[in-house]
Amino acid sequence: MEGLLLELECPVCTEYMLPPITLCHNGHSICNSCKSEMHSCPTCMGEFTDIRNISLENICRIVKFPCKYKQNGCLEILPLDIILRHESECSHAVYTCPFLIASLECSWRGFVSDMEDHIKSKHNEFSDARHVLGIHKARLPKFGTSSAWCQALFTMNEVFFRISKVIGDFLYCCVLYVGAKDKAPAYTYKLTINNNEGRGSVCACHQTVGYQSDIEEIIRKGNCAVFHCEFANTCINEDGELVLEEEIFSAAAS
Known part of the structure; x- marks a missing residue:
């Protein structure tokens, strides 16, 4: 063979x-x-x-093919149609740190299973270590003076990464799935911002995308949560933060 x-x-x-x-x-x-x-x-x-x-x-x-991550410790040897599916979700795949997307220098490479420990030790100020389902409050500090934010989130035994940017009159928020890109469509995120004076709220829902995706293209096409800054500015709290109510859920659970 x-x-x-x-x-x-x-x-x-x-x-x-x-x-x-x-x-x-x-x-x-x-x-x-x-x-x-x-x-x-x-x-x-x-x-x-x-x-x-x-x-x-x-x-x-x-013939049966060895997994392309054999050198990383994977021992699977499978027929062509099965090995391709296996490789798309192999736990021995090596990934780069998602904070590279946000132009933060980081040379780390490793397994998704080790990524949480890395982020907590090297990027703790940008991570949320809670492992809960349901609504999570994401904070964008200095909203109105800063124009970009990023944060890692751990939930459902998965790693997600949110990038938020103000471009022109709009706030763009995109939640990325960190792992095999084929699994990204299995998750949906919902972001809501509430007016502090009870004048209503605005929410947006989108599927997560793989963190290998072109963020600028996603923003350019509007394939993410988009909020008008005129409304967002009315939702800033007394600490100068814009608080987003964020929820990530799987298609299987919805």
């Missing part, structure tokens, strides 16, 4: 080639990711074709 897996290794990146696998004019193959970045075959410099390498594709369907 190991010999067959060697036949599937891309000669450029050494990752396994997966269907569709195409050939160059001289019969060589590379993975689709590498092919999209190259103008000619790295083995013979010949031109690529659209002819499929049926033999290698058939091998893909009969």
Whole structure:
């Protein structure tokens, strides 16, 4: 079986080639990711074709693949369709610190299971260590003078990361799921701001997105909670904070 897996290794990146696998004019193959970045075959410099390498594709369907996080300790060896699903949620996947998104320097890399300890020890001023379901009060200090805030939140045995930004006349708030991006749509967040004088409230609901997402694009498209600053300014408390009532819940629980 190991010999067959060697036949599937891309000669450029050494990752396994997966269907569709195409050939160059001289019969060589590379993975689709590498092919999209190259103008000619790295083995013979010949031109690529659209002819499929049926033999290698058939091998893909009969062999079992080790998890790509094998070097991190994962021992799973599974058929193609199952290994891809497994890798999307493998507990041995390595992630970067979410505070990099907020332009805070941090070189930490590790498992999601270790991320809470890291955040509490290195970024404790931005984290909320409570493990409860229900409404959580998120505070944006110095609202009106500051323009960006971030906070990690731990709930339902998961890690979430909220980024809030004032751009122009609007406050944008986006809650990110820290983990396999395929799991992000399983969670929804609800943010509510209340007027201090009892003049009403405004709330917004959105699905969480993977923390690997392009935040600027999400904000540009308005695919997050959006509040008008004119109303938000009427909700600032005596400490200069804008308090958001925040709730994160899973689709299974809703």
